[in-house]
Amino acid sequence: MLSHELFSSKWKEGYSKMDKRKIEERLFKGMMAVSTLVVLSSLLLILATVLAKGLPAMNLAMITQTPKGGFYLGKEGGILNAIIGSVYLATGATLLAILISLPVVLYLNVYARKGSRITTFTRFSFDVLWGVPSIVYGAFGFTIMLFFGLRASLLGGIIAVSLLVLPIMSRTMDEVIRMVPKELLEASYALGATKLETAFKVVVRQALPGILTAVLIAFGRGIGDAASVIFTAGFSDFIPNSLFRPAATLPLAIFFQLGTPFPKVQDRAYASAFVLTVIILVISITARMLTRRFTRHTIK
Amino acid sequence: MDFKTHISVRHLNVFYGSDQALKNITIDIPDKKIIAIIGPSGCGKTTLLRSFNRLIDSVDGIRVSGEVLVDGENIFNPTVEVTHIRKKMGLLAQSPYPLPMSIYDNVAYGPRIHGQRDKKELDRIVEHHLKEASLWSEVKDRLHTPASRISVGQQQRLCLARGLAVEPEIILADEPTSALDPKSSQRIEESFLRLKKEYTTIIVTHILRQARRLADYVVFLYCGELIEHGPAESLFENPKEEMTREYIKGIIS
Amino acid sequence: MMDKRLLKDRIAGKVMWLLTILSSLMVFLIAIGLYERSRPILAVKSLRELLFSTSWHPLRKEFGFFPFIMGSLWVTGVAVIIAVPLCLLTAIYLSEYAPRYVREWTKPLIDLLAGIPSVIYGIWGVLVVVPLIKNHIAPFFGAFSTGYSVLAGGIVLAIMVFPIIIHVSLEVFRSVPFELREASLSLGATKWQTIKHVVIRKAMPGIIAAIVLGLSRAFGETMAVLMVAGNTAKSPSSLLDPAYPLPALIANNYGEMLSVPLYDSALLLACLVLLLVVLVFNVIARAVLIKVERGIQ
Numbered sequence: 001m002l003s004h005e006l007f008s009s010k011w012k013e014g015y016s017k018m019d020k021r022k023i024e025e026r027l028f029k030g031m032m033a034v035s036t037l038v039v040l041s042s043l044l045l046i047l048a049t050v051l052a053k054g055l056p057a058m059n060l061a062m063i064t065q066t067p068k069g070g071f072y073l074g075k076e077g078g079i080l081n082a083i084i085g086s087v088y089l090a091t092g093a094t095l096l097a098i099l100i101s102l103p104v105v106l107y108l109n110v111y112a113r114k115g116s117r118i119t120t121f122t123r124f125s126f127d128v129l130w131g132v133p134s135i136v137y138g139a140f141g142f143t144i145m146l147f148f149g150l151r152a153s154l155l156g157g158i159i160a161v162s163l164l165v166l167p168i169m170s171r172t173m174d175e176v177i178r179m180v181p182k183e184l185l186e187a188s189y190a191l192g193a194t195k196l197e198t199a200f201k202v203v204v205r206q207a208l209p210g211i212l213t214a215v216l217i218a219f220g221r222g223i224g225d226a227a228s229v230i231f232t233a234g235f236s237d238f239i240p241n242s243l244f245r246p247a248a249t250l251p252l253a254i255f256f257q258l259g260t261p262f263p264k265v266q267d268r269a270y271a272s273a274f275v276l277t278v279i280i281l282v283i284s285i286t287a288r289m290l291t292r293r294f295t296r297h298t299i300k
Numbered sequence: 301m302d303f304k305t306h307i308s309v310r311h312l313n314v315f316y317g318s319d320q321a322l323k324n325i326t327i328d329i330p331d332k333k334i335i336a337i338i339g340p341s342g343c344g345k346t347t348l349l350r351s352f353n354r355l356i357d358s359v360d361g362i363r364v365s366g367e368v369l370v371d372g373e374n375i376f377n378p379t380v381e382v383t384h385i386r387k388k389m390g391l392l393a394q395s396p397y398p399l400p401m402s403i404y405d406n407v408a409y410g411p412r413i414h415g416q417r418d419k420k421e422l423d424r425i426v427e428h429h430l431k432e433a434s435l436w437s438e439v440k441d442r443l444h445t446p447a448s449r450i451s452v453g454q455q456q457r458l459c460l461a462r463g464l465a466v467e468p469e470i471i472l473a474d475e476p477t478s479a480l481d482p483k484s485s486q487r488i489e490e491s492f493l494r495l496k497k498e499y500t501t502i503i504v505t506h507i508l509r510q511a512r513r514l515a516d517y518v519v520f521l522y523c524g525e526l527i528e529h530g531p532a533e534s535l536f537e538n539p540k541e542e543m544t545r546e547y548i549k550g551i552i553s
Numbered sequence: 554m555m556d557k558r559l560l561k562d563r564i565a566g567k568v569m570w571l572l573t574i575l576s577s578l579m580v581f582l583i584a585i586g587l588y589e590r591s592r593p594i595l596a597v598k599s600l601r602e603l604l605f606s607t608s609w610h611p612l613r614k615e616f617g618f619f620p621f622i623m624g625s626l627w628v629t630g631v632a633v634i635i636a637v638p639l640c641l642l643t644a645i646y647l648s649e650y651a652p653r654y655v656r657e658w659t660k661p662l663i664d665l666l667a668g669i670p671s672v673i674y675g676i677w678g679v680l681v682v683v684p685l686i687k688n689h690i691a692p693f694f695g696a697f698s699t700g701y702s703v704l705a706g707g708i709v710l711a712i713m714v715f716p717i718i719i720h721v722s723l724e725v726f727r728s729v730p731f732e733l734r735e736a737s738l739s740l741g742a743t744k745w746q747t748i749k750h751v752v753i754r755k756a757m758p759g760i761i762a763a764i765v766l767g768l769s770r771a772f773g774e775t776m777a778v779l780m781v782a783g784n785t786a787k788s789p790s791s792l793l794d795p796a797y798p799l800p801a802l803i804a805n806n807y808g809e810m811l812s813v814p815l816y817d818s819a820l821l822l823a824c825l826v827l828l829l830v831v832l833v834f835n836v837i838a839r840a841v842l843i844k845v846e847r848g849i850q
Binding site for chain 3: 021022024025028029031032033034035036038039040042043045046049050053100103104106107108111112118121122124125126127128129131132133134135136137139140142143144146163166170194195196197217220221223224225226227230231251254255258269270273276277280281283284288
Binding site for chain 2: 736738739740
C-alpha cells in the first residue's frame with residue numbers, strides 16, 4: 001500500500017516527462033510521414049518526368065520504323081530495331097534462364113532432402129548472385145564470348161542477360177514452388193509416381209501462375225538492363241535477323257540518342273524512354289496481378 | 301464471500317470482426333486474492349485477461365462495448381491514458397519474452413521509461429524485485445549479461461520481476477507455466493502465493509490442478525460466456541452449473 | 554515399362570543435380586573467369602600500384618584505379634547518407650504505424666520503383682537533378698558546377714536503393730515477435746518507446762544488413778551514375794565535383810578496350826575488384842539476415 005503511494009507521487013513527476021515523450025513521438029511520426037511521402041513521390045516524379053518529356057516527342061514512326069540514314073543526326077526513322085532487338089534478347093535470355101532455373105528449383109524442392117546442405121548453399125548462392133552488379137555479368141558474358149570466339153551479337157547479349165536474370169528467376173520460382181503443400185507431393189508418390197513425374201505433372205501445374213510471374217519478373221529485368229549488353233550485344237540499326245550479328249537494345253538506344261548534341265535526337269531519347277517505361281510498367285502490373293490471383297487460390 | 305472489489309466488469313462484449321469473443325461478461329474481481337480463469341481453449345480467457353490491460357487495443361478490427369472499472373475508473377473511457385492503466389497491471393505471458401537487453405536492463409526497463417533515472421534507486425528496485433521473483437541468488441553475479449542466456453524457467457521469473465518492477469497493483473498471468481518444466485513451474489506458483497498479500501493476481505490456466513492449488517476465487521468461461529464464478533472451494537466441491545461440473549470432471553475440455 | 558520410367562527419373566535427377574551444382578558454383582566461375590582475364594595486367598603491375606596510383610593513362614600503360622575507387626566511394630557514401638534515414642523512417646512507419654491498407658498499397662509501389670531500369674533513372678537525373686544542382690544548389694553555396702557531380706550521382710543512387718533497404722527492413726521488423734512488443738506495452742511504455750527501445754534494438758543486425766545490401770547495390774550501379782556523375786578521371790574533393798565511379802569506367806571504355814594493350818585486362822581487373830567488394834558485402838549481409846530470420850539473438 002505504502003509503496004503504491006510513494007510511486008504515485010513519482011508518477012505525477014513522470015507526467016511532465018510524459019509530455020516530453022509525447023512531443024518526441026509526435027515529431028518522429030511527422031518525420032516518418034514525410035519520409036514515406038518523399039519515397040513515394042520520388043517514384044511519381046520519375047514517372048511523371050518521363051511522361052512529360054517523352055509523350056510530346058512520341059509519334060507512330062518511333063515504334064514502327066527503324067533508323068534511316070542520319071537518324072542520329074536528326075533525320076527520319078524510329079527505334080523499331082531497338083524494340084524488336086530488346087524483345088528478342090529478353091525472350092531468348094528468359095528462355096535460356098528457364099531451362100536452368102526450373103530444373104534447379106524443382107531439384108531443390110522435390111528431389112533434394114529438406115534442409116540438406118546443397119539446398120541451403122544453392123539458395124544462399126542465388127541470394128548472393130542477386131546482388132552482383134549487371135556490369136559484372138556483362139563482363140563475364142564478354143569473357144565467355146571471347147572464349148568461344150563470338151563477336152558482339154544477339155547471342156552474346158542473350159548469354160549475358162540470361163546469367164543476369166537467372167538468380168532473380170530462380171529465387172522467385174523457389175519461393176513459389178516452396179509453397180506447394182507437401183501433402184500434394186506425398187499423394188502423388190502414394191499413387192506410384194516417380195519424382196520426375198510428380199515434379200512436372202503436379203508441382204509445376206500447381207505453381208504455374210507463380211512460375212509465370214517469376215518469368216515475367218525476369219523478363220522485365222532483362223529488357224531494361226543496359227550494363228550487361230554494352231559489352232555483349234553491340235548495336236545495330238537493323239532488326240536482328242541472326243543470332244550472330246549485333247543487335248540493338250532499347251536501353252542502349254536511349255543512351256546513345258541522349259548522348260548526341262542534337263535536341264531533336266534527345267527528344268527522341270525521351271520518347272524511347274517513354275516506350276521502355278510503358279513496357280516495364282505493363283510487365284510489372286501484369287506480374288503483380290498474377291501474384292494476386294495466385295495467392296487467392298492457395299489460402300488453405 | 302465478502303470481499304473488496306478491485307476490478308469491476310460490466311456487460312463487456314468483445315468482437316474480433318464478426319466473431320464475438322466475449323459475451324456480456326459481468327463480474328467483480330476481488331482485491332488481493334488469486335483468481336483463476338478456467339475454461340476450454342479458445343473460449344475467451346485470454347481475451348478477457350488482455351482486456352484488463354487494454355492490450356487488445358492493438359488487434360486489427362476489434363470492437364469493445366461495456367465497461368471495465370479498475371478502482372472505480374472505466375479503463376475504456378477514451379480520455380484515459382492507456383499507459384497509466386498498463387502501469388497498474390503486470391502481464392506475465394505464456395512464453396517468456398525477455399527484452400533484447402541485459403538482465404538488469406530488463407527489470408530496470410519499466411521504471412526507466414516511467415522516468416526513474418537515479419542509479420542507486422534502480423539498483424535497489426532491480427534487486428528487490430529479482431528477490432520477489434526468487435531469481436536474485438541465481439543471477440546476481442551476472443546482472444549485465446544478456447537476458448537471452450539464462451534458462452527458460454529463469455527467463456519467466458525474470459519476466460515476473462520485470463512486471464513487478466513497475467509496482468503494479470494487479471498481476472495478469474496468461475498460462476504462465478505452460479512452457480516451463482515442473483520445477484520452474486513450482487517456483488512460479490510459490491511466487492504467486494507469496495505475492496498474494498500485496499497484489500491481486502488473475503491467472504488464466506487450463507491446468508485444473510493448478511487452479512485448485514492456487515485459486516481463492518474461480519471464474520469459468522465457456523465459449524465467451526461467463527458460466528459460473530465463486531470462491532474456489534465451493535466451485536470445485538459444489539459447482540452450481542451442469543457445464544462447470546462436466547468441465548471439472550474432465551468430460552468437456 | 555516400369556524400367557523406362559525409373560530410368561527417366563534417374564537420368565533427370567542426375568541432370569538436375571548437375572545443373573544445381575553448376576548454378577551454386579556460378580559465383581566462383583565468374584570470379585575465376587574474370588581473374589583469368591586479369592592476369593596479363595597483374596603480371597606487369599603490382600596490385601598496390603593498380604589500386605592506389607592516381608595516374609590513369611592507358612596509352613602510356615598507366616592504370617591507377619584510385620580516382621575511380623574514390624569516385625565510387627564518394628557517390629555511394631552520399632547515396633547511403635541520403636537513403637538510410639529516409640528508408641528507416643519509412644520502414645518504421647509502414648511496419649508499426651500504418652493501417653493495413655496503406656501498407657498494402659505502398660509496398661507494391663515501392664517494388665515498382667525497383668523495376669525501373671537504370672537508364673530511366675539516368676534520364677531523370679539528367680533532366681531534373683543535374684540542372685537543379687547547376688542552377689540552384691551550386692550558386693546557393695557560391696560555387697560553380699556543371700551539375701554532373703557526386704551529388705547528382707548520390708541523389709539518383711539513393712532513390713535507386715530505396716526499394717531494397719525498405720523491403721529488407723520491413724521483413725526484419727516483421728520477424729520481431731509481436732509478443733515482444735506486447736511485453737513492452739504491458740509495462741506501460743508508449744508505442745514509440747517500444748519501437749525505440751525494443752523493436753529497433755532487436756532488429757538492429759537485420760537493419761544493418763539491409764543497409765549493407767543497399768550500399769552494395771549502389772556501389773555496383775552503372776548506367777545511372779554514368780549519365781550524371783561527370784566522368785572525370787580525378788578523385789572528387791567536394792560534393793559538387795565530378796566523379797568517375799568504377800562501374801562507369803568499365804562501361805565507358807568497352808569500345809577502346811581491345812585496341813589498347815592491357816586495357817581489357819585492366820578493366821576486367823576493375824570488374825573483378827568490383828565483384829569481390831560486392832560479394833563480401835552480400836555474403837555478410839545475407840548471412841546476418843538468415844540468422845535474424847531464425848530468431849537467433
